[in-house]
Amino acid sequence: MNTIILNGSPKGTKGNSEIFARQFIKTMKHPCEVKYIAKENPQQLAEFVRNFDAIIIVMPLYVHAMPGIVMKFIEQLRPAKKGQAIGFIIQAGFPETAHERYIENYLRLLAQELNYTYLGTVCKGEAAGTYMKPEFMNKKLFKQLNHLGRIYEQTGAFDKGIKEKFGHPYKLSKFQLIFLQQLEQTGIGKIGWHKFLKANNAYDQRLDRPFL
Amino acid sequence: MKTVIIKEYGDFTIPDTYVLDLTQVTVKDCLGCWTCWWKTPGRCVHKDLDEFYTKYVNADKVIIFSKVTRGFVSGNLKTLFDRSIPHYLPYTTYTTGETMHVPRYERYPDVEVYYQGEFASEEGRKVYEDYICRTFYQFYFKGISVKPINDFCLEEVI
Ligand SMILES: Cc1cc2nc3c(=O)[nH]c(=O)nc-3n(C[C@H](O)[C@H](O)[C@H](O)COP(=O)(O)O)c2cc1C
Numbered sequence: 419m420n421t422i423i424l425n426g427s428p429k430g431t432k433g434n435s436e437i438f439a440r441q442f443i444k445t446m447k448h449p450c451e452v453k454y455i456a457k458e459n460p461q462q463l464a465e466f467v468r469n470f471d472a473i474i475i476v477m478p479l480y481v482h483a484m485p486g487i488v489m490k491f492i493e494q495l496r497p498a499k500k501g502q503a504i505g506f507i508i509q510a511g512f513p514e515t516a517h518e519r520y521i522e523n524y525l526r527l528l529a530q531e532l533n534y535t536y537l538g539t540v541c542k543g544e545a546a547g548t549y550m551k552p553e554f555m556n557k558k559l560f561k562q563l564n565h566l567g568r569i570y571e572q573t574g575a576f577d578k579g580i581k582e583k584f585g586h587p588y589k590l591s592k593f594q595l596i597f598l599q600q601l602e603q604t605g606i607g608k609i610g611w612h613k614f615l616k617a618n619n620a621y622d623q624r625l626d627r628p629f630l
Numbered sequence: 631m632k633t634v635i636i637k638e639y640g641d642f643t644i645p646d647t648y649v650l651d652l653t654q655v656t657v658k659d660c661l662g663c664w665t666c667w668w669k670t671p672g673r674c675v676h677k678d679l680d681e682f683y684t685k686y687v688n689a690d691k692v693i694i695f696s697k698v699t700r701g702f703v704s705g706n707l708k709t710l711f712d713r714s715i716p717h718y719l720p721y722t723t724y725t726t727g728e729t730m731h732v733p734r735y736e737r738y739p740d741v742e743v744y745y746q747g748e749f750a751s752e753e754g755r756k757v758y759e760d761y762i763c764r765t766f767y768q769f770y771f772k773g774i775s776v777k778p779i780n781d782f783c784l785e786e787v788i
Contacts, residue, residue, distance in 0.1 A: 480712045482765055495700075589728065629683040
């Protein structure tokens, strides 16, 4: 299938969606073309994607859904030409993919309403730090994304096994909750944030309420 | 009572309210740069919403007249939602059994959403309503209601 990948992150080539998209196409025989919603005029892009059999949008979760710029593109998206397909890969900060269920429901109905064959939505949590991690820490993730892409190229579908693995945890287990609450109470969970704040000389302002 | 109106349609003149008129204003899109968390905590790198933010975080009630677009909130309104992130701290909490951010402010307003537009199905309507309720729940808003515009009653709002 002649597939176009749309990167829906406002950060374009500098974000995690970029890494996900690149790894997805990395081991394909004929890697798909990638376009950046952040750089394109939504109307022209909606016209352009009509030349493809399939559209895959790779994007971050923003406030439980797609970033505003992706919705601006969806506003322009035209009904499918005969047989056109659409699918989504969403990566997010929070670990549990239950946060993606609202947007997933919406995207399924959108595909239906516009007559696209729905390829599904692959969701992966705990992804906000992907771009900061050394390569070896991302190795497993990248292998899975390579596999997802290769299988997609061969079959025109998202691999069920990878989709399921990425979807875990859907909700936090009791054990995970206890562990995370521990990090919260001891303040360990804040250490990473404080490093960023200090690096920007903003540590003392971290609790500011500038608009009161 | 301090009320903020965000509107994408209609001409509701409600006395003593601050209005963000999205039929006239295009909100600058979130860049995902994290300036609002790491560099100038609580402040977005864009300044176009500063006056609105002041009204918003101090309001008792926010009324949104949302135009249903492709069965969802419009891109412009979605961008406004994205740009609410500065009003929360980067820290996460798990006390509700799921991940949530910690509030930056002590209190947040109530919200009433009145939507105009059609859905392809009843399921579509539910998806839209659930999404909005979910969003404001995670934003720590207390009273949350989402209704079609036909249910809007000016007397009740004032
Ligand atoms: C404005 C904004 C809103 C976000 N909302 C959510 C959210 O609701 N749930 C979540 O798990 N992550 C959320 N995130 C985190 C991003 O999904 C995460 O950092 C992602 O990896 C960013 O991808 P990118 O680098 O491709 O833009 C949000 C990030 C931003 C900037």
